[in-house]
Every structure is written in C-alpha cells, then in structure tokens.
Amino acid sequence: MVERNLDIGTVILAVTLTVVIMGGIFLMGWRLSEEKVSDLERDVASFEVERRSQEISRQIAENLPEKNCEALEFAVEQTIIDTQNLADRVTEYEDSYKLQNDNFRELKKEYTNVLLEYWLLTEKVDDMCNSSTVRMLYFYSGQNVCPTCEDQGTIITHYRKKYNENLLVFPLDMRLDMRHLNILRETYKIEDYPVVVINGDTYRGFMDIEEMGEVLGKYMNEEPLNGTSEMVEK
Amino acid sequence: MIFIDLLYIFFFSVMIFSAVLWGIVYYANLDKIKKDPPVDRTRRVTILVPAYNEEDCVGETIQRLLDIDYPDDAYNIIAINDGSEDGTLEILKGFGDQIEIIDKKNTGKADSMNVALKRVDTELVASMDADSYPNEDFLKNMVGYFKDEGVSGVTPALKLMRDENLVEKIQWTEYIYQIFLRKIFALFDVQYVLPGPGSVYRTDFLKETGGWSEDTHTEDMEVAFRMMSEKKKIENTTNSVVWTDPPSTFRDLFKQRTRWYRGYVENFVKYRGMFMDRESGNLGVFFLPLNAIWIFMLVFLLTHVTYNLLLMGYQAVQTYMLLGYYPIDLTLTLQEIHLFHLFICFFVLVGLGMIFLSLFSAGEKINIKKRWLNYLTFFTIYPYMFAMFWVATFFEIARTRGKIKW
Numbered sequence: 001m002v003e004r005n006l007d008i009g010t011v012i013l014a015v016t017l018t019v020v021i022m023g024g025i026f027l028m029g030w031r032l033s034e035e036k037v038s039d040l041e042r043d044v045a046s047f048e049v050e051r052r053s054q055e056i057s058r059q060i061a062e063n064l065p066e067k068n069c070e071a072l073e074f075a076v077e078q079t080i081i082d083t084q085n086l087a088d089r090v091t092e093y094e095d096s097y098k099l100q101n102d103n104f105r106e107l108k109k110e111y112t113n114v115l116l117e118y119w120l121l122t123e124k125v126d127d128m129c130n131s132s133t134v135r136m137l138y139f140y141s142g143q144n145v146c147p148t149c150e151d152q153g154t155i156i157t158h159y160r161k162k163y164n165e166n167l168l169v170f171p172l173d174m175r176l177d178m179r180h181l182n183i184l185r186e187t188y189k190i191e192d193y194p195v196v197v198i199n200g201d202t203y204r205g206f207m208d209i210e211e212m213g214e215v216l217g218k219y220m221n222e223e224p225l226n227g228t229s230e231m232v233e234k
Numbered sequence: 235m236i237f238i239d240l241l242y243i244f245f246f247s248v249m250i251f252s253a254v255l256w257g258i259v260y261y262a263n264l265d266k267i268k269k270d271p272p273v274d275r276t277r278r279v280t281i282l283v284p285a286y287n288e289e290d291c292v293g294e295t296i297q298r299l300l301d302i303d304y305p306d307d308a309y310n311i312i313a314i315n316d317g318s319e320d321g322t323l324e325i326l327k328g329f330g331d332q333i334e335i336i337d338k339k340n341t342g343k344a345d346s347m348n349v350a351l352k353r354v355d356t357e358l359v360a361s362m363d364a365d366s367y368p369n370e371d372f373l374k375n376m377v378g379y380f381k382d383e384g385v386s387g388v389t390p391a392l393k394l395m396r397d398e399n400l401v402e403k404i405q406w407t408e409y410i411y412q413i414f415l416r417k418i419f420a421l422f423d424v425q426y427v428l429p430g431p432g433s434v435y436r437t438d439f440l441k442e443t444g445g446w447s448e449d450t451h452t453e454d455m456e457v458a459f460r461m462m463s464e465k466k467k468i469e470n471t472t473n474s475v476v477w478t479d480p481p482s483t484f485r486d487l488f489k490q491r492t493r494w495y496r497g498y499v500e501n502f503v504k505y506r507g508m509f510m511d512r513e514s515g516n517l518g519v520f521f522l523p524l525n526a527i528w529i530f531m532l533v534f535l536l537t538h539v540t541y542n543l544l545l546m547g548y549q550a551v552q553t554y555m556l557l558g559y560y561p562i563d564l565t566l567t568l569q570e571i572h573l574f575h576l577f578i579c580f581f582v583l584v585g586l587g588m589i590f591l592s593l594f595s596a597g598e599k600i601n602i603k604k605r606w607l608n609y610l611t612f613f614t615i616y617p618y619m620f621a622m623f624w625v626a627t628f629f630e631i632a633r634t635r636g637k638i639k640w
Binding site for chain 2: 001002003004005006007010011013014015017018021022025026028029032033035036039040089090092093095096151154155158208209
C-alpha cells in the first residue's frame with residue numbers, strides 16, 4: 001500500500017504559469033488589435049488628407065478662368081484605388097474580430113464620414129467637369145437583418161475589381177448610429193437591405209451577377225440588357 | 235467575443251495547462267527520465283506469451299525472449315496456444331523444452347493468461363503479445379523498480395516494428411509521444427494502462443486480486459486501474475524497448491482504437507469511485523477529470539472544425555454559383571491576423587517542443603528527411619482520427635447499451 005499525496009504544489013505552479021501564458025497571449029492579442037486599428041487610423045487619416053487636397057484642388061479649379069478637369073479627374077481616379085484598399089482592410093478587420101476594441105467603432109464612423117465626404121466631392125467634380133464617374137452607394141446591414149448582404153457584397157466586389165477606377169463603391173454599414181446615415185436612409189426610403197444607389201437611381205433587394213451586370217452596363221455606356229427597368233426608381 | 239470563442243479560449247487554456255503541467259513534471263525529474271533503479275538482486279520472472287493464430291510472428295517473439303540479457307535460470311517462458319487454427323502450436327513445439335507450452339481451447343487472451351498465471355511460481359510475471367518482441371536488456375531495466383514494495387507493475391517503452399505505409403507512419407509518432415507521456419504519467423503517479431506487450435507485474439498482486447479481468451475490452455487497462463485503486467504504484471522505464479506490430483490498415487486501426495477507448499470507458503465507469511477521490515491521488519483528483527475534458531474537447535473540436543470545413547465548402551460553392559468562378563486570394567494581411575492565430579503559433583511551438591522531448595525520451599533522432607511524413611500526419615490527421623475514434627466509441631456504446639459485445 002502506498003500513501004498517495006496530491007502534487008498540489010505542481011498543479012498550482014502549472015495553473016499559475018498557464019495564467020501567465022494566457023495573459024501574455026491575450027496581451028499580445030490586444031497589442032495586435034491596437035496595432036491593426038492604428039494601421040487603419042493611419043490609412044483613414046491619410047485618406048482624409050488626400051480628400052481635403054482634392055477638395056482644395058476642386059475649389060482652385062472652380063475659381064480658375066479655365067478649369068483643369070483632366071488633372072482633377074486623374075487625382076480622383078488615384079484616390080479611388082485607395083478607397084477600395086481601405087474598404088478591404090476594414091472588412092478584413094471585421095472578419096478577424098475577436099477582441100473588443102472600442103477604438104475600431106469610432107474609427108469605422110470616421111471612415112464612413114470620410115467615405116461620404118469623398119462621395120460628395122466626386123459628385124461636385126462630376127458636375128463641374130461634366131464627367132460621368134459611376135458612383136454606387138451600397139447600403140448593407142448585419143447577417144440577421146440582411147441574410148443576402150454578404151452575397152451582394154461578393155458580387156459588388158467582383159464588379160469593383162472588373163471596372164477598377166470606373167466604378168466607385170461606397171459601402172455604408174447601416175448598423176452604425178450616425179445622423180447622416182439616417183438622412184440617407186430617409187432620402188432613399190430604405191427599409192430593407194441590400195439597397196444600392198447608382199448615380200442617384202435606387203435599386204432595392206438582392207441582385208444576382210447578371211442583373212447587376214446589366215444595371216452597371218447601362219452606366220458604363222455598355223449596351224444595356226433587358227429586364228432591369230422595373231427596379232429603377234428615379 | 236461570442237460563446238464559441240469563449241469555449242475555444244477555455245480549451246486553449248486546458249491545452250496550455252496540460253503542456254505546462256507535463257513540462258514541469260519533466261523538468262523536475264530530468265535526472266530520472268533515462269535512468270532506472272539499479273538491479274538490487276536477481277528477481278525470477280515468468281514471461282507469458284498468449285498466441286492465437288500467430289504463426290507469422292510467434293517464432294521470432296519466442297526467439298527474442300530466449301535471447302534477452304538476463305540469467306537463464308532466473309526467467310522462463312510460458313507460451314499459451316489459445317486454440318490456434320494455424321501452425322502456431324507447431325512453431326511453439328519447435329522450441330522444445332526451452333519453453334513451457336499450454337495448449338487450450340480458444341477462450342480469449344485474458345483467460346489464457348489466467349490459466350498460465352496458475353503455473354507461475356516466480357516473484358514477477360511479464361506479459362508479451364505474440365506479435366511483439368523486446369530489446370535484449372528488457373528485464374534488466376525493469377526489475378530494479380520492484381525493490382520498492384509499493385510497486386506492482388512496470389511498463390516499457392513501446393515502438394513500432396515498421397512505419398512503411400501512411401497508417402503506420404501516423405502511429406509511429408504517436409508511439410514515440412506515448413513513451414514521453416507514459417514516463418511523465420509514471421512520475422506524476424497517474425499511469426492507467428499496463429500494455430500487453432512487455433509490462434511486468436508482481437505475481438502476488440495478480441494472484442491475490444484475481445489475475446486479468448475477462449469482462450472488459452482492455453484487460454491491461456483494467457489491471458492498471460485495479461493497481462491504482464489498491465494503492466499500488468506503476469512505474470515506467472524508457473530504456474526497455476518493446477517492438478510491436480502496428481495495425482497496417484485504417485480498418486484495423488479503427489477496430490483496435492475503438493476497442494481501447496471502449497475499454498477506457500468501461501474501466502472509468504467500473505472505477506468511478508476514484509474520480510475526484512483524494513485517496514486516489516493525482517489520478518483521481520487531477521488526471522481523470524483532465525482526461526474527461528480532453529476527450530470532450532477533442533470530440534467537440536472535431537465536430538466544430540468539420541462543421542466549419544463544410545461551411546467553408548458550402549460558401550465556396552455558393553460564391554462559385556454567384557460569380558461563376560471562385561476568387562482565390564492567398565495573401566495574408568495584418569488585418570486578417572487575430573488572437574487565435576497567436577494561440578495556434580504557440581501550440582505549434584509547444585507541439586514541436588513535445589515531439590523533441592519525446593524523441594529524446596525514446597532515444598530517437600529527428601531524422602526529418604526520413605520521417606517528415608510521420609510528424610506531419612501526427613499534427614494534421616492524427617487529432618482528427620483520435621477524435622473520430624472517440625465519437626465512434628460513444629456511438630458503439632450507445633448502440634449496444636453498454637453491453638460488452640464486439
């Protein structure tokens with residue numbers, strides 16, 4: 001017969017080290033999350049600087065005797081690529097979301113602000129230069145409210161990559177409680193999602209790849225196909 | 235953080251705790267890993283070799299046992315022909331009076347061993363499956379442990395005879411890892427199995443407690459649980475190597491493992507009194523609960539990971555149907571890395587560390603060039619198989635309502 005003792009000391013040491021290691025990994029995770037948000041913040045800040053530069057360029061161009069629309073449109077096109085990259089990174093952050101980071105919520109609001117300011121700017125540039133950039137406002141919500149939004153996003157991404165700088169997509173997360181989003185919601189009478197507004201025309205409900213291709217084709221000066229007119233509301 | 239993430243965090247902490255615990259035990263007993271107690275005196279041993287239709291391997295097993303480095307007059311061999319229908323008996327008879335033979339009807343391994351146990355008059359008794367054989371210094375490294383009167387069993391280090399096909403390669407690393415774990419378990423006093431190939435027992439213990447149990451799927455596990463419940467110690471040596479014949483097909487491996495795991499459940503139920511029992515020491519209070527969590531965890535992870543893989547497949551098909559192609563993006567950006575990736579990196583490091591310690595304990599070299607597939611399959615396929623065997627075991631228990639029928 002042997003007297004069995006519990007190795008409580010060993011187990012307590014193991015628990016302590018486990019807590020230390022878990023704490024260390026969580027700390028690294030938190031630092032990683034902070035770094036990711038900081039990275040996005042830098043991108044948003046840089047994007048904001050770019051937008052302001054363009055706004056100033058537009059104002060200068062507007063006040064010049066001869067408008068230099070070519071240079072202005074070129075600058076807008078360059079920023080489009082930055083917009084899309086930023087949108088991708090914001091989505092990647094949301095997909096990898098594990099730790100609560102309050103800064104990200106604020107950052108996303110800031111990102112939405114910058115995005116809408118940029119949308120307004122492109123409208124003004126178009127009016128001023130009589131150009132025809134295709135601008136799409138994409139209103140979406142979470143999976144429980146909008147089960148088809150994820151698929152719609154996939155299709156929009158497909159066309160965004162296809163048309164590059166010829167198509168400007170402004171994805172707007174309607175879960176954010178922001179005053180101007182509410183104004184847009186009322187303006188475009190949005191009750192269900194997804195909704196896309198292309199150059200002022202509203203398209204409600206999910207569009208598959210062919211339907212969206214036909215709709216976008218019209219704005220891209222391609223030969224329009226049949227079957228989408230009933231979706232348009234001026 | 236959603237519930238499933240919290241569950242994963244809990245599982246991660248269990249994994250880290252287990253690794254840390256074994257690491258501490260290993261580090262605290264560094265001098266004992268490869269060192270066995272010296273032989274204080276020659277102890278007489280009887281080696282039992284039960285055989286049922288083992289004509290292909292029993293001859294080599296007996297010859298290897300005859301060749302071990304131990305005084306000839308201090309050990310003897312009893313081979314039990316358990317009603318074989320092939321040439322097993324003839325092969326055994328070929329060894330003449332070098333071994334004792336018991337020829338009986340087929341009644342199973344446990345009964346065969348019990349029949350032979352009645353003839354044993356030595357201090358120690360060893361079991362050796364007919365498809366396994368030991369190294370020459372097999373007994374010399376083990377008998378020294380019996381100087382401690384509390385020790386009633388000693389387990390050897392098991393290695394595979396071959397690792398040629400994929401099923402064998404998967405098991406090769408597992409067996410090497412088990413050598414490390416078995417030593418750690420012995421040092422932490424939580425060994426719960428005395429493997430059929432090569433374990434040595436104190437004869438008195440077996441005779442006094444009824445020999446090998448015939449009402450379980452794993453008599454070698456039952457005797458270990460019994461030893462622990464009878465307040466006896468089970469030691470281990472990493473220096474006595476027994477080479478065993480592994481299942482070579484997935485089907486055979488499946489049958490073997492579901493039998494083992496079912497045996498574990500049977501013995502867990504039979505000795506449930508040890509669960510959380512302070513008198514049962516580390517086994518009852520720490521190890522059995524931890525093992526139960528591990529089994530649940532692996533089954534859950536198998537289910538959840540399979541669900542996620544199916545979901546990914548479904549989404550891939552859905553994307554293909556939406557777009558007419560599947561966009562492939564192999565880039566990894568900073569924004570895609572998250573907390574769980576850090577845990578995975580940590581586990582890869584721990585896993586590699588464990589394998590390194592296992593190879594050291596087993597006296598093996600890394601030999602990446604030859605064994606890269608052994609390691610790769612152990613980290614990828616093995617956990618799935620392990621969990622799958624457990625799921626199958628639970629289904630089988632539910633189907634037969636716990637009756638011992640296979």
